[in-house]
Amino acid sequence: MKKADIEKRTEELVMPIIERFGYELWDVEYVKEGSDYYLRIYADKEGGFTVDDCEAVSRALDPLLDEEDYISDAYILEVSSPGLTRKLVKDRDFERSIGRLIRVNLYKAVDGEKSFVGTLKAFDNDNLSVEITADNTFTIPRNNISLVRLEFEPE
DSSP states (O other), rough: OHHHHHHHHHHHHHHHHHHHHHHHHHHEEEEEETEEEEEEEEEEEETTTOOHHHHHHHHHHHHHHHHOOOOOOOOEEEEEEETTTBBSSSSHHTTTTTTEEEEEEEEEETEEEEEEEEEEEEEEEEEEEEETTTTTTEEEEEGGHHHHOOOOOOO
């Protein structure tokens, strides 16, 4: 089974669990790091995602993964919060991050820079609009973006 299929099937299995607990699914990823495979579930909730929340999702999901048995490789299941500087990947990630401070890393430099920090103003299928300063907003083609993360904003 392909990586994308594993992630999609896992999302289908975990969504009812996430919804039952009142959490929000942020992402599912299946990756190989060194010689190990990891199936990672990133979830969140208002007020922060705790170790107990991670354990609850893991305990509910684990028997379903064993029953379905669609992953041929040995893997490590990890359930965690996406963290304060979480990656923005899907449109729903960008939607809920409008008005937030982000870091954008580029494949090719723009104005001599390959990394920008600014406020996400808007996005569509092709571009992100990022306000760097009050009078400087960049429109960045999504196909030139290597990574977007929320930037830590001290309270």
